[in-house]
Amino acid sequence: MxxxxxxxxxxxxxxxxxxxxxxxxxxxxxxxxxxEIPDVDVHKMVKSAENDIKDVDQVLKKVATGVQDLTDVILSALEKVDHSGCKCVDYNCGCCLDLKIPSIQLDDTARNPPSICFDIPNLKEIASACVEFYDLDISSSNFHGCIRVELELIHVKLVHEDLGCFNIPVKENMT
Incomplete structure (x- = not known):
């Protein structure tokens, strides 16, 4: 005053x-x-900033929950991998194979495929996540790869987390 x-x-x-x-x-x-010149109410400005911080905190908690859900889905999918190179998640199944055609010297692999990105449910306007499989390799004994997750909030990368690598044994007749 x-x-x-x-x-x-x-x-x-x-x-x-x-x-x-x-x-x-x-x-x-x-x-x-x-x-008539308006007063600056510092207390009101601080309260507004505190509310904004609470809103951001709530969004970050939802993003963290989304990351945990995504991690659960990935781990569940990896548990369902059979040794034929095929895997299923719920009713969605897919198979991978190493394509080698020696007559035309074609060895088509996907060592570092593009990331798989999607919007986070209930936050699709502001948050998205990407799963990246990298360092993929198949040998006569196992299928090796690594997984990385990235989270963006309003087009700003917040999380870039390596989840680790996996080695899945393969049948000898697969390669």
Whole structure:
């Protein structure tokens, strides 16, 4: 309140000093104009900032829950891998194989395929996640690969986490 009073007094003194240069100044009108200048409510600004921080905290908690859900899905999928190179998650199944065609010297592999990205449920407007499989390799004894997860919030990368690598044994007749 004291700063507010000092602000008004400062304006009035300035106008009184400038009065000879500009002619007669109606002090009642000056005071009325000065009183219309809005006060800055620092307490209200701090409360608003605290609420914004709480909102961001809630969004980050939802993102963390989404990461945990994604991790559970990936681990569940890895548990369902059979040794034929095929795997199923719920009713979605897929098979991978190493394609070697020696007659035309084609060895097509997917050592570092592109990331698989998707929106996080209930946050699709502001948050997305990507799963990246990398360092994929298949040998006569196992299938090796690594998994990385990235999370973005409003197009800003928040999390870039390596989940680790896996080695899955393969049947000898697979390669």
């Amino acid at each position: 004291m700063a507010h009073l000092g602000f008004h007094v400062g304006w009035l003194l300035l106008l009184l000093l400038l009065q000879p240069a500009f002619g007669w100044i109606n002090l009642h009108e000056v005071y009325k104009i000065v009183n």
